[in-house]
Amino acid sequence: MNLSDLHKHLPSLNNVTEISRITKGFSFDNKYFLYENSETPHYVLRTAPLKQMQKKQSEFNVVANVFDRGVRTSKPIQFGAIESPREVSTPFCRGQIRGYFNGTVPEEFWRLYALYTAMIIFGTVTWTLQVIPEQLQSMLGRIRIVLDDHQNFEKCIPKWFTS
Template sequence: MEPIDNTHIFREHIPFLQGNVQIVPIDKGYSSDKKYKVVKDNQTYLLRSFNSKHYQEKQFEYDALMKMKEYKVKCSRPLHMGSIREHGVGYMLLTFIEGNDASEELPIYSSNEQYNIGLEAGIELLKIHQYKAQDPISSWYDRKAKKHKRYIEEYYKMDVRVKNDFRIMSFIDDNLQLMKNRPNLFQHDDFHVGNLIIKDKELSGVIDFNRYDWGDPVHEFLKVGMFSAEVSIPFSIGQIMGYHDNQDPTELFWKLYSLYLAMCIISSVVWILKVKPEETAIMMDKINRVLDDHSYFEHEKPKWFKI
């Protein structure tokens, strides 16, 4: 297991970090990775460390960042990856994205500025989705339907339930077939204002690719409804429009968007009770806001999407 105070281990085993180097822990986010801001020769870097048993999947994350570089996505560039076997620690060294979280910056900007940053975010997400699965992978429908079934089983065991949840369940059941034959593209899988960095009123970069997955690109947008719209509606509209080349999204997009949001409501209840039970009230507020946005999914397009 990775030790709690491991900066001395990094200095000892990673040549790049030897000498006059500042290593400062970054405590934000829910990632299981340990993150550090590294300053050397007036240059700033990001060091991510993880349990070395996850090295293979982290190698893919590193390779995916190489692919993002090829696609010119605004995100950290991978510099080096390795492991310190005697301590069970793996690590990757990346370039550092300068700026502040979009969740903190957007509220102090004008609506037009928020919208324009959203446009940039949508364009970057579209670049990310150029990456197609190379190896044979089971269908999105099979994987997502199985995962949803597991969440439903867990949900019914929980002490907390969503009011009138039968309406949500019915909507999901009526639309599950829409997931059939959807593409298997690379998903950031946590693309929202908490993982976007802004500097000088422009999008500086996308961070935290560690939850990557493969599947329907529309699935990425549920984070707009759950998280980003709560912070900035202009940004959220901008992201959707930027992704769609400033065209109104198709009816199929909205059907899938609302389906994934509905499924996310169920999984979010399970997740929060298992992982962050102290934040249950916060999560339920988010869920109730989404339900209001869609009138319990009588409407597939959220009330706030007005162009």
């Protein structure tokens, strides 16, 4: 997570001047403190995979409901989805992956990445047809990109990582 991506996708947070990752807690979400020219964090940003969107929307609604009832808790300010970083910035994605593995990405990661990516293709089409059929062409375009990235899954490491 960097400031330019944050400002691009969440313009309401343009006053944020610093981001620091939070490594404490029990959730698997990525969490960040956001600062506005101070030593005290002004916001907490949580990010999660897009496939968890409905669950996270429910969690957000619960926190909003608790806050609206006057219970002392963090004020929820915004919920939304941002397209995957791959579509926004391949250098950012490469940096995220290399950073996670301290520079050396194990081959096993790429085998699992390719397997999981291939496994969700059919389910993605089915889900799109049932939930947002008007976006089928867009989803098929994304699938074509994934197939091209992996050379129809003859390669585990996608082109965007090695180019």
